[in-house]
Amino acid sequence: MKSINYPANLLPADGESYYFGRILSEQEEKKFFEILLKEVDWKQDEVIIFGKRIVTKRMTGWYGEKEFEYTYSKITRKAKIWTPELVELKNLVEEKTGLKFNSCLLNLYHTGEEGMSWHSDAEAELGKQPAIASVSLGAQRRFVLKHKSSGEKIELQLEPGSLLLMAGETQKYWLHRLPKSKKIKEPRINLTFRNIKK
Template structure:
């Protein structure tokens, strides 16, 4: 891997471009697009049907439970490809993850709305590593209390690091972008605190 660490003006965020080179990105993207078992994006909560504006799967080590989108995500085992990527991200960062959320944005109409990844299961210091494959998309964020906001472009092969304070102070989203016609797969590696443990990390 020949990547460069690029700090952003925001200390809680770091973008590492070319974490995967173009050839690797193409291989990984094609594999995720065509071989990953994508579920339907319609789901029912309390008798009402909702449509998720992207496709999504959740993979975790045995025994890991996460209430994020509880009604729609079943925990799946790690695939060989996701396991390989996890090892590469972990050894680069020297941080260990036990789960990954996989999102497919089929084109620029797919999006994720404003949110913070700060569920109690992620502990008090949620550290998230996020990888992009496929189309470049904007990652937008806005401060929870002030009017400050920002954006970074996430290109194929980029690793975005969200340090814990990012989830404490900011909301983030990937907005609709009608100029984007191609798909994008995003992997967010997370560390869920196993049920019954203290939040000490």
């Protein structure tokens, strides 16, 4: 994985997370944001919490090279086939990371009042040491990682047009979240490129 010149690992132990900063120009970032906002088949996200089906304000889109089925939060979704813009972004992420991805889960947060609570992406379909490459478009948001045992936290600001890669044993030992913020009024699109194991 180190054949490409990676930035420093953000994590002190038990995993690998790399923040590449901006990989898109301001113009490119705005272009992709506007196209994806209009063209992705956005659906309200559903999760099951304590046996109750909750519909979230956050919206999601699920795309891939095949109609992969992916189950998270006890809800199963079937992927739509890549759009040209998603293929373009996937190719850029693969060039930057030296890794291959076959699917992408997109999240749309309308304002800072929508976020994600502590979780890890440890679904069986992703395999034992999943690599997840996260591209941020739109509003800058705070992102936090927390070690499952020690509680140690790592915080960073995800800039528009930036790339974050979580790999190795990160999902096994660390949780992550996107905290809410009433100060942020602008939307954010987050693309999480992944590999669904056949």
